[in-house]
Amino acid sequence: MKNSVRAYCYLGLSILFLSLLLSISSYAPRARASAHTARAVVASTVTNKYGWGKVIVVSLSKQWLNAYQNGRSVFSTAVLTGQPALPTPLGTYHVFLKLSPATFRSPFPRKSRFWYPPTHINYALEWKAGGYFLHDTWWHTVYGAGTDGKHYDPVYGWQEGSHGCVSMPLSSAAWIYKWAPIGTTVKIIP
Numbered sequence: 001m002k003n004s005v006r007a008y009c010y011l012g013l014s015i016l017f018l019s020l021l022l023s024i025s026s027y028a029p030r031a032r033a034s035a036h037t038a039r040a041v042v043a044s045t046v047t048n049k050y051g052w053g054k055v056i057v058v059s060l061s062k063q064w065l066n067a068y069q070n071g072r073s074v075f076s077t078a079v080l081t082g083q084p085a086l087p088t089p090l091g092t093y094h095v096f097l098k099l100s101p102a103t104f105r106s107p108f109p110r111k112s113r114f115w116y117p118p119t120h121i122n123y124a125l126e127w128k129a130g131g132y133f134l135h136d137t138w139w140h141t142v143y144g145a146g147t148d149g150k151h152y153d154p155v156y157g158w159q160e161g162s163h164g165c166v167s168m169p170l171s172s173a174a175w176i177y178k179w180a181p182i183g184t185t186v187k188i189i190p
Contacts, residue, residue, distance in 0.1 A: 055185045056095075056134070056176065058166050060088060063144045065134075065168065067179065075179065077172035078144035080137070083161035086114065088148075088188055089128060095184045097126040100177060107131065114163060122170060123177035127186040133165045134186070136173035143168060 050057060050068045057066045060081055067075035082088035102121045108114040124135040140147075141155045148161035166188075168176075 050187070053185065054180055055187060056180060057187045057189060058088070059189055060090070060148065061190055063147055065166065065172075065176075067176065075172075075175060077168050078147075079166050079168045079172075080140055080143045080147040080162055081166050082164040083148060086161075086163045088162070088164050088166060089132065090188050090190060091128075093127040093132075093186045093188070095125045095127050095134075095180055095182055095186060096129075097124075098177065098182065099124045099126075102135075104131075104135075116163075123173040125177060125180060125184075131163075131165075134173065134176055135165060135167055136170040137162075137167040138170070140167060 050071060052070050055068045057068065058064070058079060058081065059066075063079055063081060065075075065077050065079045066073055099121070100123050102124045104116075104119045104121055104124075106112075106114070106116045106118075108116075120138075121133075121135050124133045126133050139156055140153060140159065142151060142153045142159075147159075150158065150160050153159050
């Protein structure tokens with residue numbers, strides 16, 4: 001009984017897919033339509049704008065990170081990104097290095113207002129050369145909208161956004177670190 005129900009489900013899905021493919025091909029201009037364009041159109045209607053595979057999307061205006069797997073949202077967290085003087089760069093990147101644990105060392109001279117002492121990090125994923133990471137931060141307790149500028153942290157006082165990294169609570173960084181392999185797409189959007 002289960003096998004026949006499963007077979008009917010597969011048959012129904014196959015018919016639905018074929019009818020969708022035929023309806024799309026009837027709207028495409030005949031001179032330019034091909035199997036490749038029909039497949040691309042069908043694929044784009046099935047997945048959302050972030051496509052297949054694992055994709056991390058960081059919204060700078062919302063100070064929010066969403067993780068997608070095969071077009072479906074699987075994780076979400078508030079983040080803190082680059083301050084106005086050291087902004088997080090927009091664009092599409094890929095994770096190319098994972099470190100756990102790590103010690104971050106300031107690239108700025110000790111007298112710079114941007115200098116910081118050697119800092120312990122539990123989970124770090126580098127997505128742009130030059131030290132742009134997704135990572136945990138023990139020195140922040142506030143994340144989300146407005147934290148990329150000057151803001152008040154009830155534990156650590158007045159703070160600004162990051163030095164360009166995407167920082168988040170420890171539990172979020174641990175989840176992202178375990179979920180995202182080398183090569184995971186990272187999209188930084190306005």
